[in-house]
Amino acid sequence: EAGVAQSPRYKIIEKRQSVAFWCNPISGHATLYWYQQILGQGPKLLIQFQNNGVVDDSQLPKDRFSAERLKGVDSTLKIQPAKLEDSAVYLCASSLGFSGGAETQYFGPGTRLLVL
Amino acid sequence: AQSVTQLGSHVSVSEGALVLLRCNYSSSVPPYLFWYVQYPNQGLQLLLKYTTGATLVKGINGFEAEFKKSETSFHLTKPSAHMSDAAEYFCAVTLYGNNRLAFGKGNQVVVIP
Numbered sequence: 001e002a003g004v005a006q007s008p009r010y011k012i013i014e015k016r017q018s019v020a021f022w023c024n025p026i027s028g029h030a031t032l033y034w035y036q037q038i039l040g041q042g043p044k045l046l047i048q049f050q051n052n053g054v055v056d057d058s059q060l061p062k063d064r065f066s067a068e069r070l071k072g073v074d075s076t077l078k079i080q081p082a083k084l085e086d087s088a089v090y091l092c093a094s095s096l097g098f099s100g101g102a103e104t105q106y107f108g109p110g111t112r113l114l115v116l
Numbered sequence: 117a118q119s120v121t122q123l124g125s126h127v128s129v130s131e132g133a134l135v136l137l138r139c140n141y142s143s144s145v146p147p148y149l150f151w152y153v154q155y156p157n158q159g160l161q162l163l164l165k166y167t168t169g170a171t172l173v174k175g176i177n178g179f180e181a182e183f184k185k186s187e188t189s190f191h192l193t194k195p196s197a198h199m200s201d202a203a204e205y206f207c208a209v210t211l212y213g214n215n216r217l218a219f220g221k222g223n224q225v226v227v228i229p
Contacts (some may be wrong), residue, residue, distance in 0.1 A: 035217075043160070045217065100213050
């Protein structure tokens with residue numbers, strides 16, 4: 001079974017530029033998550049989709065971050081404009097459904113973003 | 117809101133020695149608890165999780181953890197460390213009805229030959 005795919009793996013941009021990350025979850029997984037992992041910290045949830053609807057985006061900085069999940073499969077996370085503090089690893093994860101908190105989330109390899 | 121505390125960002129252990137990583141959680145309701153491992157340049161992989169039932173949970177690669185409600189803890193152990201256990205380990209918590217994983221800051225484990 002193929003895992004969660006993410007691209008690109010690495011990205012270097014200058015501040016105020018825009019950047020987009022792509023995620024393809026495990027086939028058949030209804031729930032998709034985007035996490036931000038800053039160096040030295042644990043991942044922090046940015047947004048959660050169930051199918052193509054947003055379940056939780058309370059920690060997404062909506063003035064600069066946006067995400068979509070068209071057709072309930074692939075997802076794109078965008079940052080516009082980027083700030084220095086956005087330098088982090090962006091992890092995508094997926095889970096089969098929504099069993100009320102006990103779901104196992106499967107993580108992709110992440111995209112490492114450096115903002116100069 | 118639920119949260120997790122992991123003390124000691126870096127943990128050194130000799131090959132063959134006990135691995136012990138401590139995790140304490142804060143939650144007003146019964147939590148679901150997870151341990152994930154992250155190898156360099158890879159995503160997180162589930163080691164084990166506690167949802168309901170038996171409080172001693174066995175996971176992959178010889179790891180286990182025990183849920184102790186009275187101590188609000190979910191410490192991770194492995195009897196004998198192997199060089200391949202060198203990685204970063206994260207404890208995380210969710211609550212019923214909410215799939216948001218709240219992670220601790222992680223423990224970087226170094227195995228000394």
